[in-house]
Amino acid sequence: MCRVEETSGKCDYKKQPEMKIKIFGGGRVEKLKNSMVSKPRTKQWMFRALSTVLLWTCFAQLMTLGEMFGPKFFKAWPSCFTQSASELSSVPPKLILPPKRLYKNNGYLMVSCNGGLNQMRAAICDMVVVARYLNVTLIVPELDKTSFWNDPSEFKDIFDVDHFITSLRDEVRILKELPPRVQQRVDQGMFLSMQPISWSDISYYVHQILPLVRKHKVVQLNKTDTRLANNELPLEIQKLRCRVNFNALRFTSQIEELGRKVVKILREKGPFLVLHLRYEMDMLAFSGCTHGCNSEEEDELTRMRYAYPWWKEKIINSEMKRKEGLCPLTPEETALVLKALGIDRNVQIYIAAGEIYGGERRMAPLAKEFPNLVRKETLLRPDLKLFQNHSSQMAALDYLVALESDIFVPTYDGNMAKVVEGHRRFLGFKKTILLDRKLLVKLIDQYHNGLLSWDEFSDTVKEVHSNRMGNPKKRVVIPDRPKEEDYFYSNPHECLQLLDEPLRRT
Secondary structure, three states: OOOOOOOOOOOOOOOOOOOOOOOOOHHHHHHHHHHOOOOOHHHHHHHHHHHHHHHHHHHHHHHHHHHHHHHHOOOOOHHHHOOOHHHHHHOOOOOOOOOOOOOOOOOEEEEEOOOOHHHHHHHHHHHHHHHHHHOOEEEOOEOOOOOOOOOOOOHHHHEOHHHHHHHOOOOOOEEOOOOHHHHHHHHOOOOEEEOOOOOEOHHHHHHHHHHHHHHHOEEEEEOOOOOEOOOOOOHHHHHHHHHHHHHHOOEOHHHHHHHHHHHHHHHOOOOEEEEEOOOEHHHHHHHOOOOOOOHHHHHHHHHHHHHOOOOOOOOOOHHHHHHOOOOOOOHHHHHHHHHHOOOOOOOEEEEOOOOEOOHHHHHHHHHHHOOOEEOHHHHOOHHHHHHOOOHHHHHHHHHHHHHHOOEEEEOOOOHHHHHHHHHHHHOOOOOEOOOOHHHHHHHHHHHHOOOOOHHHHHHHHHHHOOOOOOOOOOOOOOOOOOOOOOOHHHOOHHHOOOOOOOOOOO
16 A cells, blocks of 8 residues: 555645745836837837736746746745645545446445444455455445444444545445435345355355345345455455555544544654553453452443343353453553563553543553553543544544554454554554463463562563564464454455555555
């Protein structure tokens, strides 16, 4: 992608001393005018007219030069040859759109995504690929509004929908809604709704789904996360997944503006680390991880797990799961690990997460070791009013800040952790510390039990993670066990050399 220069939209310049412009031919005009003082008024008028024509000709030439060379050539005339920040923001740049791909439309594909923002993001990328290779028309995907977060956000509230449609027009036809005559069929129930099989290759869609589209004209796919295989897909499919992820899925201008604002605030104070501290109530209830919780909290998390029927696993051994490395690190464990890794205690740490379960009580050990903890809620308090109760929009803001951070550390390998990891690889293998939780909880327990000194603990943690910094590598492929192999979006290695494409940094 891209290695795209990010611009702020401002047109900053230092005020220059007034430039004296010498009009070519001016001296000659003065001589002519002086020589005609004693001559008839008619000739005097003719020479005045001639001088005026010459002056306007010179001015026109200067205007042409200004258009050719821009504000760098005429620094003293910003009002004539530069645009103010307000003008730049109100006049969108002229875009050169790719030519439309022409193909016989086999039908319409509706997509209902499920899960959080980044789970849906990956699903959208996959469904664009499916639509492209089935030669169907894709309707802008519908986002999940019924999951734990109850976020009412539409696609257009999070992503730049017009850019999404136009940037992919050379691959697939995308519409914001069904044509009226087709919508009438859907309203009458004349369509097929189904769940595609997880981790399928493209042949499944060509041989199983395409005949259904041709038969019913409209097919709705729901539960669309992880419905396309990680590996053994044609290279052009993998590249298209990257193109959608890193270019077509651009956040709205409002979200991007707030993201830039947060990054600017943080950068003014120096380097910063983004900590994706996935110690939130929904994650703990879903995973059954209760290490460090009191009995009342354990009961509360258990009740919540049983309240959501689509969370299939109900009876969970928390300690066994923790020892297998399947639980998010607690704030206390995270403080120990960051300290052992040698992270400067004075560095700014931006908490990319929702509300931490247990609140300030659980965050106290982390705040004690690293006092410069910051959150978007404190940095942007007035600006976040419109985002309240819109968890996906808040997650989008965290995503942007995470991309720009000097170091990114996720404490659990959920969807945000994986997708941000892959995006940071794409942006030049930016430092991402991938924690080995299974080994870490073992080392932490040994340290707490007095079996390891601090130096032994710290040295081991550093050694284990020396090669877990988001370095270039190939994905681990495990045939017939796709859940256990490396996720495509965490390491899209097929796309990491595409540095000459003019894609925008999101």
